[in-house]
Amino acid sequence: MTLTEAKKKQIYRRALLAAVILGLSLIQNSAGRFLKIGGVGPLLLIPAVVAAAMYEGDIAGIFYGLFAGALWDVFAKGNNFNAIFLVAVGFACGMLILTVMRVNFVTHLLLSSCASGIYCLGYWFFHFITPHIDRAFITLFAFYLPMAIFTSVLSPLVFLLVRAIEIKFRTEQYTE
Numbered sequence: 001m002t003l004t005e006a007k008k009k010q011i012y013r014r015a016l017l018a019a020v021i022l023g024l025s026l027i028q029n030s031a032g033r034f035l036k037i038g039g040v041g042p043l044l045l046i047p048a049v050v051a052a053a054m055y056e057g058d059i060a061g062i063f064y065g066l067f068a069g070a071l072w073d074v075f076a077k078g079n080n081f082n083a084i085f086l087v088a089v090g091f092a093c094g095m096l097i098l099t100v101m102r103v104n105f106v107t108h109l110l111l112s113s114c115a116s117g118i119y120c121l122g123y124w125f126f127h128f129i130t131p132h133i134d135r136a137f138i139t140l141f142a143f144y145l146p147m148a149i150f151t152s153v154l155s156p157l158v159f160l161l162v163r164a165i166e167i168k169f170r171t172e173q174y175t176e
Contacts, residue, residue: 058094065090
């Protein structure tokens, strides 16, 4: 059985996207100390999963989210929901692109900003509000909201990287 040229490009594209997610995971979780501003670092895996799901669809978005979330959970401490959250993000973004939205820069910025905002607020709520920790609102405004904003600021770079991979290994041309 031989592989067609289109199938080879698809395999290369998906393997390269997985390698990009792996690299962003290493930057975010270990080597990302140089990216921190005032102790706040970006969550690079969220825009990566959003971009991959936008181009690859909902089912592939689930698997990219699972891969990225599993990598994130390996590095994280305590009880984490990163894999579950990124699976939901990958599915939701892929489904929104298939049904309602188009793949473009503004859509990616909107989806990744919303996803990182939901992640930061959810993490803050479950780890600071639920256990009744003092000064929880100071932590929200000093750490988690700047983290969501920093992620949104760097998300265009992730989108451009994923977009370059998609353009390089595109298997079909759309004409109108």
